Amino acid sequence: MKGSSSLFKFLILGAAILSMDSVKAQRNTFDQILDGEVLRLQGLRSETSGDKYAPAACKSRYKKMYGDKYISVSIGFGYGDSDDGSVALDSMIYDAFVRKLTRPCPVDVSACGFLRDKKDPSLFQRIVFDPTGEVNYLVSLRITKPSLSWNGKDNTTVNHARQLQSCMAARDKFMGEIARGTDMAFYIGHSRDGGGPDFCPAIRLPNNHVNYPLYQRRKQGINDLTKAMSDAVKAGKPNQIVGSFSCSSQKHFEARLRAANPKAGYFLTSRTVSFGDIAAEAYTSLDSVLHQRCADGFNDVFEFRKFGTNLVNMF
Numbered sequence: 001m002k003g004s005s006s007l008f009k010f011l012i013l014g015a016a017i018l019s020m021d022s023v024k025a026q027r028n029t030f031d032q033i034l035d036g037e038v039l040r041l042q043g044l045r046s047e048t049s050g051d052k053y054a055p056a057a058c059k060s061r062y063k064k065m066y067g068d069k070y071i072s073v074s075i076g077f078g079y080g081d082s083d084d085g086s087v088a089l090d091s092m093i094y095d096a097f098v099r100k101l102t103r104p105c106p107v108d109v110s111a112c113g114f115l116r117d118k119k120d121p122s123l124f125q126r127i128v129f130d131p132t133g134e135v136n137y138l139v140s141l142r143i144t145k146p147s148l149s150w151n152g153k154d155n156t157t158v159n160h161a162r163q164l165q166s167c168m169a170a171r172d173k174f175m176g177e178i179a180r181g182t183d184m185a186f187y188i189g190h191s192r193d194g195g196g197p198d199f200c201p202a203i204r205l206p207n208n209h210v211n212y213p214l215y216q217r218r219k220q221g222i223n224d225l226t227k228a229m230s231d232a233v234k235a236g237k238p239n240q241i242v243g244s245f246s247c248s249s250q251k252h253f254e255a256r257l258r259a260a261n262p263k264a265g266y267f268l269t270s271r272t273v274s275f276g277d278i279a280a281e282a283y284t285s286l287d288s289v290l291h292q293r294c295a296d297g298f299n300d301v302f303e304f305r306k307f308g309t310n311l312v313n314m315f
Contacts, residue, residue: 023092023150030096033276037284038100041109046297050131057315058294061265065183065240065289066130069137073286074182076174077145078189078198078246079167080275081152084208085201088147088155090189093279098124098143100283110290111283114141122173128290139290142177146170146199156201167200171224174199178228181237184289186267187225188282191246191253196221222253226260233261241314243267243285245278250310258313265314273308281309 047054049062065071075097080090098116101124105112114124124141146167148155155163178185187197195215202210215221232239242264244253250268257266267285269278284301293301295315302309 023087026087026089027092027096030093030276030279031099033280034096034100034283037280037287038106038109038112041284041287041301042106043108044300046300047294048131048297049292049294051294054294055315058292061240061315062292066137066292069135071137071139071184072177072182073139073141074174074177074185075141075143075282075286076170076185076187076189076197076199077143078187078196079146079200079202080189081202085156085204086152088150088152088201089275090145091147091150093188093275094143094145097279097283101141108291109287111287114139131292142173142182144170144173152201164200171199175224175228178225178239178242179231179235181232181235182239184241184243184286185239186243186245186282186286188245188279191244191249192221194222194252195219196246196252197225197244222256225253226256229257229260229264239264241265241267241289243282245269245273245282245285245309247272247278250312254312262313266312268310268312269308270310271308285309 049059077090077094080088080093082089101111101114102116103112110128114126117123117125122142122144124143126139127136128139129136148159148163148166174185174187190196190198190202192198192202192210192215193212195212195218198215198221203214205211229239229242238261242257242261243266244257245267246269248269248271250270254266254268257264269281273281288298288301295311298311
């Protein structure tokens, strides 16, 4: 019995070490994906609102956003559960995202150089210049993530009550920022086959598959999002740009988003994309807006990756 107990403990320890190695490898993968985006953006010469012959629609979009020399950005990570729910990927990609935002700025990259607020760790700020280099703006960026840790099993068992509090708080904070009129809002997560955005661990069937029919019936996430956007419009502070970086978000959400705010520009996806790739698309889109790229500039950025992110009603 004593030997069996020791063997059991050894097997448990071995599984834990293997799991940590897998998490480390996944974190490295996310870092490499975002590092690739940073390298690609360096030296990318593309059309911006500062170009002499830039389209009027491009100049108008950025004038509305930057008119008061201040831009507010809200990024909400959804709960990034893996297929079987054992891992919460949002914790890992959040860390990689923050590392890229706070690193010194390479040449021609704008989504970098942010300073994290010492009292509010969800707040990041930096000064950016317009394409002419003559006018500067303050960018205030807030990021929320819902998962307690990367360990999806713990999040949904021993820490379930705390996890639910955390994900509901993240949802309320993100939706509240949209309702108060943040200039730009990005959601990075799962579409839940039209039931998202979603900030909590997936509701699952007895076979551990995600209960997509339930999400499709309730549509709680898109209801919350469009209500927040409508509230911002009613308050006279409509959101200028909204991005849903989630699988097939154009099919699932475009009609309702545009009904809530017909004048906003949108980043929407046309296909199923991995969590790392949608985060990379969001990072590149953020950089492009801070860089004030026009339609041709965005085409240059997205053409390389071909992951199905589309500009909708932007310019």
